[in-house]
Amino acid sequence: xxxxxxxxxxxxxxxxxxxxxxxxxxxxxxxxxxxxxxxxxxxxxxxxxxxxxxxxxxxxxxxxxxxxxxxxxxxxxxxxxxxxxxxxxxxxxxxxxxxxxxxxxxxxxxxxxxxxxxxxxxxxxxxxxxxxxxxxxxxxxxxxxxxxxxxxxxxxxxxxxxxxxxxxxxxxxxxxxxxxxxxxxxxxxxxxxxxxxxxxxxxxxxxxxxxxxxxx
Amino acid sequence: xxxxxxxxxxxxxxxxxxxxxxxxxxxxxxxxxxxxxxxxxxxxxxxxxxxxxxxxxxxxxxxxxxxxxxxxxxxxxxxxxxxxxxxxxxxxxxxxxxxxxxxxxxxxxxxxxxxxxxxxxxxxxxxxxxxxxxxxxxxxxxxxxxxxxxxxxxxxxxxxxxxxxxxxxxxxxxxxxxxxxxxxxxxxxxxxxxxxxxxxxxxxxxxxxxxxxxxxxxxxxxxxxxxxxxxxxxxxxxxxxxxxxxxxxxxxxxxxxxxxxxxxxxxxxxxxxxxxxxxxxxxxxxxxxxxxxxxxxxxxxxxxxxxxxxxxxxxxxxxxxxxxxxxxxxxx
Numbered sequence: 001x002x003x004x005x006x007x008x009x010x011x012x013x014x015x016x017x018x019x020x021x022x023x024x025x026x027x028x029x030x031x032x033x034x035x036x037x038x039x040x041x042x043x044x045x046x047x048x049x050x051x052x053x054x055x056x057x058x059x060x061x062x063x064x065x066x067x068x069x070x071x072x073x074x075x076x077x078x079x080x081x082x083x084x085x086x087x088x089x090x091x092x093x094x095x096x097x098x099x100x101x102x103x104x105x106x107x108x109x110x111x112x113x114x115x116x117x118x119x120x121x122x123x124x125x126x127x128x129x130x131x132x133x134x135x136x137x138x139x140x141x142x143x144x145x146x147x148x149x150x151x152x153x154x155x156x157x158x159x160x161x162x163x164x165x166x167x168x169x170x171x172x173x174x175x176x177x178x179x180x181x182x183x184x185x186x187x188x189x190x191x192x193x194x195x196x197x198x199x200x201x202x203x204x205x206x207x208x209x210x211x212x213x214x215x216x
Numbered sequence: 217x218x219x220x221x222x223x224x225x226x227x228x229x230x231x232x233x234x235x236x237x238x239x240x241x242x243x244x245x246x247x248x249x250x251x252x253x254x255x256x257x258x259x260x261x262x263x264x265x266x267x268x269x270x271x272x273x274x275x276x277x278x279x280x281x282x283x284x285x286x287x288x289x290x291x292x293x294x295x296x297x298x299x300x301x302x303x304x305x306x307x308x309x310x311x312x313x314x315x316x317x318x319x320x321x322x323x324x325x326x327x328x329x330x331x332x333x334x335x336x337x338x339x340x341x342x343x344x345x346x347x348x349x350x351x352x353x354x355x356x357x358x359x360x361x362x363x364x365x366x367x368x369x370x371x372x373x374x375x376x377x378x379x380x381x382x383x384x385x386x387x388x389x390x391x392x393x394x395x396x397x398x399x400x401x402x403x404x405x406x407x408x409x410x411x412x413x414x415x416x417x418x419x420x421x422x423x424x425x426x427x428x429x430x431x432x433x434x435x436x437x438x439x440x441x442x443x444x445x446x447x448x449x450x451x452x453x454x455x456x457x458x459x460x461x462x463x464x465x466x467x468x469x470x471x472x473x474x475x476x477x478x479x480x481x482x483x484x485x486x487x488x489x490x491x492x493x494x495x496x497x498x499x500x501x502x503x504x505x506x507x508x509x510x511x512x513x514x515x516x517x518x519x520x521x522x523x524x525x526x527x528x529x530x531x532x533x534x535x536x537x538x539x540x541x542x543x544x545x546x547x548x
Binding site for chain 2: 007011101104142143144145146147148149150172173176179183184185186187199200201203205206
């Protein structure tokens with residue numbers, strides 16, 4: 001059975017007409033039963049790739065291809081790393097199936113990488129260029145959370161604009177142990193460099209201000 | 217602002233980001249709220265060359281809470297998030313000063329118009345006002361509730377339900393949103409208490425039937441009707457909820473999640489005393505979006521207009537802006 005319904009496929013066909021450069025998706029799965037959504041994620045990515053030639057998917061097994069897994073810092077599945085047409089790692093990861101509300105985060109991120117334009121304010125880009133310390137942004141989400149995609153999209157834009165920023169979307173219900181470690185009881189929950197903890201939606205300026213502070 | 221600004225397509229990009237809110241200026245119009253009504257009003261006002269300030273907690277409003285919209289004309293299907301972004305992009309093409317992360321606390325009538333005192337302590341002045349502050353989730357107003365928001369107290373069941381797998385939880389309410397919340401949680405939680413201060417459910421029969429007919433009988437909610445919540449207990453996270461029956465008997469239930477689904481309330485508190493409100497605390501407006509105070513207009517879900525729809529809110533926002541414009545022209 002197809003993962004994407006007809007309506008979504010039609011919409012994506014239209015959306016993907018404007019894709020500019022190639023986007024490379026590095027997908028990690030595992031064969032164990034433990035990974036509930038690996039198969040669905042893989043099928044979904046294949047269906048998306050079938051819609052546009054500009055989207056390339058490479059599939060790896062986290063247990064069998066450990067070199068690649070460590071290269072892309074993948075320690076759990078399903079995981080997707082996003083690379084641009086020159087195979088530059090954009091620092092963007094999706095852990096867990098980007099379905100439900102997160103489907104739009106995922107598609108918007110693909111379109112951003114393909115277009116080469118984050119759409120952030122000129123001022124934000126300037127600030128991001130100056131960030132010289134590694135910043136790790138984790139965004140815990142659920143697939144039923146309408147407030148979550150704007151945060152994930154922003155974090156991904158920041159990662160795209162800055163070599164020093166990495167962004168991870170984490171589906172809390174798929175990684176309950178990790179969610180418990182970070183005491184996630186509401187989403188979106190944002191963790192920056194393991195120390196700065198934010199809850200709820202954030203505006204571009206507000207989110208960036210906090211990143212700037214952590215980077216100092 | 218020169219007229220050619222509006223004719224030059226090159227300038228049509230995020231102009232609003234360069235216009236700063238000013239405390240010194242006497243604005244033609246201050247709009248309170250950044251949902252569909254407020255954003256539409258700002259575009260209409262700006263096209264009438266009104267100097268406009270928009271004050272809002274966040275840009276987007278309630279459509280952000282909606283997954284799929286299939287009745288906003290021009291789009292066969294659009295997500296709430298995407299529609300909000302389109303509204304915001306269109307608004308930001310105009311020279312509108314926008315103050316985010318702040319809200320009106322009090323409105324004062326002044327000689328030249330009105331002043332708006334904000335929560336952060338700022339003050340702005342304008343000749344006219346449009347109130348488009350929408351609605352928010354209703355809170356219980358019991359001890360422990362505020363402290364434990366995000367720590368087990370949730371107002372968005374859809375968002376947070378998946379985090380309560382195999383946990384014991386309470387849902388407060390008896391309307392459609394509470395019943396939908398129960399249905400969501402039945403797939404996830406171990407035990408659900410449905411606490412309702414009335415003796416019967418107000419939600420649609422079809423939802424009640426769905427709860428009764430679900431496969432997992434063990435998670436069908438234990439219904440506690442005629443009970444009101446008096447306290448939510450817990451240190452770093454929710455541990456219990458205490459309820460009281462009409463006869464005064466209290467019970468403490470051990471739960472780790474409390475989902476509060478008791479509907480929405482209009483954000484009209486700051487207008488109290490200045491504007492006439494109806495029994496639901498909505499701002500009374502006439503068919504020209506005028507409130508009981510001359511020079512103050514209102515639009516969208518905060519008003520007494522019955523239909524709470526995005527397209528209606530946007531339309532009312534346009535009406536309010538044109539009303540404010542006419543008011544200013546006639547005053548001259």
